[in-house]
Every structure is written in structure tokens, then in C-alpha cells.
Amino acid sequence: INGFCNKGKMDDAAKLLEEMRGKGLHANTVTLSTIIKGLCKQGWVDEAAKLLEEMRGSGLYPNTVSFTTLINGFCKQGRMEEAVKLLEEMRGRGHYPDTVTFNAIINGFCKQGKMVEAVELLEGMRQSGLYPDTVTFTTVINGFCKQGRMEEAVKLLEEMRGRGHYPDTVTFNAIINGFCKQGKMVEAVELLEGMRQSGLYPDTVTFTTVINGFCKQGRMEEAVKLLEEMHGNGLYPDTVTFTAIVSGLCRARELDKATDLLEKMVREGIKPNVVTYNTVILGLCVVGKSQEARRLLDKMAVKGCAPDIFTYNSVLRAMHKEGRVEESMELFNELTSKGYIPD
């Protein structure tokens, strides 16, 4: 059931649940939490909340994990008031929030850019007898990074160390990304090379972050050099890594190299996903090759990668720019008939 829920296949999960019942097996708290998570992942948070509510008095009790999962679901939708209300409710029902619960809420505030609330909660956890952990600090550090407040991010990194918490690779990745987004590649590379001194190893995300930083500055040679360095570190580029470079090549108007790289990654057994295709399609559109873009849109579908509204928008806009009104009308009809909602 967890496997299906993680893949978003709620129908299959329901079938298994049904099969369980048929065999006289009872769902338990873990089953309940698993299904709540599955519903939330689909964006069906209200259904998840209803499910938790309905389980009252059914002998199937939600616990701290169940509540936290649902709280995280609300947070992911930016529904912070409801998340906080649920926090109160679980307390009222005798379930104590733990560090994971707070981390979910703190992340929710960070994603809304509400750093005051996030820091307040980080400091206020103690009053609930809870201690922030590496995830808590990383969450808030990332929040500062996303706002470009790098001084505060670094200050918090030092503070967590002072409090005896060790940053991990994810913490560094967040900070490195912050510097990259500010165009401060010197600092980013320094951290990439310096993290070993903290006993930490860069991973695929670290390299991809810095590679993307170089790509965004049009420094493709340095990006490719880093890509090659990965192997020496026992790391392999993944779909995201390749997409970052493909995007850089598109930006640099090197469409031939971008399409070559797309084919190369397939040969190396790394599957392009919808973002990768969108990147190349947008690249083609921008240089006025809407027909080639259209062909690639059809091809991705054949390869089992469904286009999304982003894909269609790129091609539609390019067709209009090129004065291909009929083709764009045709494509528009196609997307609506396939059930896509124009945005």
C-alpha cells in the first residue's frame, strides 16, 4: 500500500486495502498514516482530513505520525492556519507533536517566506520540551537562502554548530544553492571544496547545484568540467544534472549540442523526464523552430513521457510568434480534447 501511495496510484492502494479486508486482515494506525500520506500527495488534503476524522471511534486510532502527515499536507498547500489549528487539535486529543511535526510547520512558513514565524517556532520548540535537530536548522537556513539572506543563513549555520548540531550534506547544499542563485560562484565552489573539511561529501545534488549555477551564468565550459569531475568522486549525474546543462546550452543558443546531449543521456540510460523535454522544446521555440518543437512534443508522448501545460504553452506561444495561427489552433484543440486545462 505504501508503494502504491508513493507512486500516486491510489486506486491500486484501495484495491489492496479491499483485498486485506477480504482476507480478514485489519488495517492499523500505520495503514491509516500511509493512506493519509497518499491522499495528501495527490493534493487531496481535505479528503485526508475527513478520513482522519472518520476514524474517530472506529477503533483505528491516528497517532503523532498520522497527524504530522496531515499537517505536512496542509503546509505543502500553504494552508498554514489549518496546519496550526490541527497542531492544537492533536494536543487536545493527547497526541504530542514531536520535532518532525514542528519541522513540517516550520518548513511551511519558510516556503511562504514567513521567516519571522519560522524562527519563532525554532526558538519556541523548547517550551514544548522539544529540540530542533539538523533538519530544523537546515529548513530555516534554506528559507533564508531562498530569500537571498545569505548572511543570516551562514550565521544560523554557525549557531547550530555552537549548539552541538552537525550540518550535513543537505545543509551545505541549501547554502551552496543560495550562493549560486546570487551569482556568487566563488563562494559556492569554495563550499563545495571545503565541505570535506567538515567531514562531509558532496553528492549528486551538490554538483548539480553548482553546475546549474555556472550554466545560469553562461559558463558552460566550467559546468561541463564539473560534470566530468563527478565521476572521480564516485558520483553519477542524473536527470536533473543533465537537464541543467541542457538548459544552459539552450540559453546559449547551442540547440544542436542540447539535442545531442538529450540523445546522449538516453544512451547512458538516464531517462529524460517532462522537465528535460520542456527545456529542449522551449529552447527550440525561442530560436523560432516551433515545428521541430512540435515534433519533439509528439515524440516525448511516444516515449511514455506525457507533455504538461508548460509544454503546450511554449509551443503555442512560439507558433503565434511565427504567425502559424492555424497550427496553434490545432494544437490548442488537441490539448483541450486531451483534458488539459489551459492556464
Next chain:
RNA sequence: UUGCUUAAGUGUGAUUGGC
């Protein structure tokens, strides 16, 4: 009864040319 094992929750990277 005791022990072991397994299953659920939180943080980081890629596509978003108005010029």
C-alpha cells in the same frame, strides 16, 4: 515473558525570454 527483524510523517538541486 524476553529479544530480534520489517512497515507510516519533516529539510537541499533542473524547464517559467516583457525588453
